[in-house]
Amino acid sequence: MVSARPTLAALALTLTASAGCADLPEGGVARGAVLYQNCDQCHGKAGEGSTLVQAPPIAGLPGWYIEEQVLHFQWGWRGAHPDDVEGLKMRPMSRTIKSDADVKVVAEYVSSLPAAATPATLTGDAEKGKAGFATCSACHGADGAGNEAMKAPPIKQLPDWYIVRQIGKFKAGIRGYQAEDAAGATMKGIAGTVADDAAARDLAAYIQTL
């Protein structure tokens, strides 16, 4: 049975934010809310994510980043590596969104969802992480708010388990393997400077404090 909740939420958003979404493809965030019902099986109805299926929270992430990542999944630039267990789940799901216009409206809908705080699930030394974060801040900002011009997403709202997992993937070449994915390739190089899993946990602990 199709839930009416996302549709109603999107209708409200359309009414309140229609002026700001004038350049969105036909259907706008209302269509994005309907299409999002394929995503909410793992990412949750409010985009809160699920540790059970290793799906990160995505609510409130910038639309440009969500759009870009969904396209990367569709193209095989992300989530196509044989060892990327979670990415291989996301890849076929991303392809259920049939057009670039639909990707855009879904991204805008997800971006419009309010981000929620993510509780700590790992133990790490935030003080040590703060020193290591200097490298990260060059792109992601000292406050972890991200920088669109550098294709660096905000990371301050990401859960610690997801940060550690992604650093591991970048280091192992499971993510950021595609040469055309400049930001991913850059991140792959930067992740290589994170010494080990403990250092990644320290970084995640610090990011939690931002």
Next chain:
Amino acid sequence: MLEHYMIQGSSYASHIDGLVWVVLLITTFWFLLAEGMFFYLLWRYREQPGKKALYINDDLEHAIKYKWVEIPHRLILICDVAVILGAVSVWSEVKLSMPVTDETVRITAQQWAWTFRHAGADGELDTADDIVTVDDLHVQLGKTYKFELAAKDVLHSFSVPVFRLKQDAIPGRVISGWFKPTQAGEFDVQCAEICGIGHGIMPARLYVETPEAHAEWIAHPTHYLAYKNK
């Protein structure tokens, strides 16, 4: 005739189709006979002026039972035995036996992708030249392959309709089987066991290549999902 709709792409595909034919012919024969007799009796003993219905006594019932129930029953049992013998023969060939194989391919299922580890030019798995692909299986025409099938998360089923091959993949187990491709071409692979929301979008592609084309692919696995020396 079945091959008209789905080509027989493996050495045992025709044997499985033959078994399907045996079952189909036997069931069709008995279905037509039973339905024909049913309608004939309806017509033959329809209500007619001056004829009264005949009550069945014990002696008559016994004779009727023997003629209309016992005899067909025994004949159908003979047909069952024929089907079972055929099925056991085909099952034994496809599932229980392991012929001498030329190469091994490792298949891993997960939500919602297939990972294939091919032997490289040396023909051996777990060596530096292995080729790992996602959702693309490349095999050589005429070679006999052993496959090792595993699942990372939940139940899946490796289904290759042109091979008439379907094998469940079970987490925690490595299940072996075999196939010998007999038709070159590009064919479908599909998960045949419900495995989550992405089950319906968990296909893969099977490429059965001539020896020359397969050697070329091994030398240059150009697909962007192919990882050499991983």
